[in-house]
Amino acid sequence: MTSKRLVRWAATASLGGFLLGYHAGVISGALLFVRREFDLGEFEQGALVGALALGAMLGGLLAARLADAIGRRRTLMLDAAVFILGAGLAAVAPSYEVLLATRVITAVAGGVAASTVPRYVSEISPEDMRGRLVTVNYVLLTLGIVAASCVDLVFASSESWRAMFAAGVLPAVALHLGMRRLPETAPWLDAHGHEEAAREVARQTVDRGDAERLLRDFRRARADQSGEMGWRRLLTSTARPALTIAVTLAAVQQFVGINAIIAYAPRIMEGTGLSASNSILFSVIIGTVNMASAVVSLQLIDRAGRRPLLLASLGGMLIALALLGLVFVASLGTAERWLSLVCILGYVLAFSIGMGPVFWLLVAEIFPPPARAVGAGVATTTNWVANFLVGLTFLPLARAVGQGETFWIFAACCLFGLWFAARYLPETKGRGFGQIDAEVRERWYRKRGLTLARPGPTER
Numbered sequence: 001m002t003s004k005r006l007v008r009w010a011a012t013a014s015l016g017g018f019l020l021g022y023h024a025g026v027i028s029g030a031l032l033f034v035r036r037e038f039d040l041g042e043f044e045q046g047a048l049v050g051a052l053a054l055g056a057m058l059g060g061l062l063a064a065r066l067a068d069a070i071g072r073r074r075t076l077m078l079d080a081a082v083f084i085l086g087a088g089l090a091a092v093a094p095s096y097e098v099l100l101a102t103r104v105i106t107a108v109a110g111g112v113a114a115s116t117v118p119r120y121v122s123e124i125s126p127e128d129m130r131g132r133l134v135t136v137n138y139v140l141l142t143l144g145i146v147a148a149s150c151v152d153l154v155f156a157s158s159e160s161w162r163a164m165f166a167a168g169v170l171p172a173v174a175l176h177l178g179m180r181r182l183p184e185t186a187p188w189l190d191a192h193g194h195e196e197a198a199r200e201v202a203r204q205t206v207d208r209g210d211a212e213r214l215l216r217d218f219r220r221a222r223a224d225q226s227g228e229m230g231w232r233r234l235l236t237s238t239a240r241p242a243l244t245i246a247v248t249l250a251a252v253q254q255f256v257g258i259n260a261i262i263a264y265a266p267r268i269m270e271g272t273g274l275s276a277s278n279s280i281l282f283s284v285i286i287g288t289v290n291m292a293s294a295v296v297s298l299q300l301i302d303r304a305g306r307r308p309l310l311l312a313s314l315g316g317m318l319i320a321l322a323l324l325g326l327v328f329v330a331s332l333g334t335a336e337r338w339l340s341l342v343c344i345l346g347y348v349l350a351f352s353i354g355m356g357p358v359f360w361l362l363v364a365e366i367f368p369p370p371a372r373a374v375g376a377g378v379a380t381t382t383n384w385v386a387n388f389l390v391g392l393t394f395l396p397l398a399r400a401v402g403q404g405e406t407f408w409i410f411a412a413c414c415l416f417g418l419w420f421a422a423r424y425l426p427e428t429k430g431r432g433f434g435q436i437d438a439e440v441r442e443r444w445y446r447k448r449g450l451t452l453a454r455p456g457p458t459e460r
Helices: 002-013 015-037 042-070 072-091 096-124 130-156 161-166 169-180 186-191 195-205 208-224 240-255 258-263 265-270 276-300 306-330 334-365 369-401 403-424 433-447
Strands: none
Touching (some): 002 015, 002 096, 015 042, 015 072, 015 096, 015 130, 015 169, 042 072, 072 096, 072 161, 096 369, 130 161, 130 334, 186 195, 195 208, 240 334, 258 334, 258 369, 276 334, 306 403, 403 433
């Protein structure tokens, strides 16, 4: 019964991830008709696409303050209201400028969701279920992308781009109503003096004896890491290793090129001689593979562990990108399109089984309790900055050095990520937050040949 309840809670909160995926995906179809109605040039079209990353950076930073100030649950309720506002205004936008503003609004909401949902789910989850439950968010994000493609197809014949945006109101309403029925997390309640409420929530996730142990662990971790909470807290010796790991993985997750390959897949495939319609169909196939492999990850993440999945994912992407670059550089004629298709699908499969969901889970796990909300916000913002940079530079870079060579640059980023994760990232599966914090710091300082830092008076 407890397991079913937790899955329901995780799925409800993860509607925030679905909404992020939906608004990231819906613009690709809507843009075909928006550009004609408002007579948009390439810069204006790019702004509508890039607004998601830029707005989400701000959302990631706001999420940290909100989640600590008003709680994870109320932050997601407020976020749902912002999604409703953004989607509703987009559906009635009278001009390009208003539509661009609505994209920024939904992007801010997306950044808040990307940061807050994994943290909420991780804090309501027992240690043995935490990986699977947090990965539900990534599965729903990929489902949101597929749903957006389907909605685009439904309304494409009528060219009703307004309906495409308006459909995003429905899951946002579901998120708001659903979060009203869910509890706040026990760590936040206990940290804000609501001891009995925290105990009651803990008893709904684990049995009575484990609930008391869970609360003791929360308090011990806060006592060990007590002191100044906020941005400066991240720069102390106790939080700095987690910050460095999270920010590096956030950048690597984007610099391996996932969003560039997904966003420009039709254009990439057109370059191999595939027709425009078949190229668009290929994008739907990519989205489906992306979602299916995320479901596979859901089954593996608490069995195989975070570290093995991440390392295998980076290795698989490295091989796929190296081969993809070779295919384009070698100019293999008719075989090029099919070899490209196989390499891209292999790449997406490797990403979605490991790097995609594992990064978001790690961000929710590795920070010490007082720095978790702010740390997750910084990592999320870094991820969106990297997303924006890759989207902005992919086409110019491919034009300057060649498409195949650009994929080799992405492969080099995979190689760096593989080295970094193998050296500094500990396994977090089945460990409490305090234990994870200690192992992150111990591994970081040991690998760098330094003595493990002890919190000083200003860091306590």
